[in-house]
Amino acid sequence: MPNEGVKHKILLILIAMTIIGEVLSIIMWTALPQSRISILDVQLGIINAAIMISLNLFALFWIIKGKGWAPLYFIAISIGNRLWSQPLFDGGIHMIFVTWTSLLVVFAYNEFRGLSNFETAFLSGGVILDLVSSSLIFNPADSLTLGLIFYVLFLLLLVGIVIAIRKLR
Numbered sequence: 001m002p003n004e005g006v007k008h009k010i011l012l013i014l015i016a017m018t019i020i021g022e023v024l025s026i027i028m029w030t031a032l033p034q035s036r037i038s039i040l041d042v043q044l045g046i047i048n049a050a051i052m053i054s055l056n057l058f059a060l061f062w063i064i065k066g067k068g069w070a071p072l073y074f075i076a077i078s079i080g081n082r083l084w085s086q087p088l089f090d091g092g093i094h095m096i097f098v099t100w101t102s103l104l105v106v107f108a109y110n111e112f113r114g115l116s117n118f119e120t121a122f123l124s125g126g127v128i129l130d131l132v133s134s135s136l137i138f139n140p141a142d143s144l145t146l147g148l149i150f151y152v153l154f155l156l157l158l159v160g161i162v163i164a165i166r167k168l169r
Helices: 002-031 033-038 042-064 070-088 093-113 117-137 140-168
Strands: none
Touching: 002 033, 002 042, 002 093, 042 070, 070 093, 093 117, 093 140, 117 140
């Protein structure tokens, strides 16, 4: 399928952007103290970013090499990073990173098992819609936990819809 190559390239670009983002976060937190407003423990944040740079570089290398298990490795480290870094951030800024990770998971899963163009677009668009609706419904300062629960339930609904559509085919 010709679009599978495009989805593969999008995944590689997303991983590269993730690595660049981690590098920039270290530079920003080190050079610009005023940028630390949303992070609670700068040293842990820098250590976390440095570890994720190396883990993501391994994932990128292995996915380029075509290792079949590499997308699962990437999904695991991405979700693990979100769970580990949740307590490092203050307020709702972390939801942006959760959304980014959700997009990474969609494209990594596509690399592992394959999704149709519709399923990829549906899940990717749904992830972004989820962030927008969560941020509009829940004030991150007052109800971050409720917003996160809503976000996860919405993602589960999206995945459930895709599973139902696959079963109906």
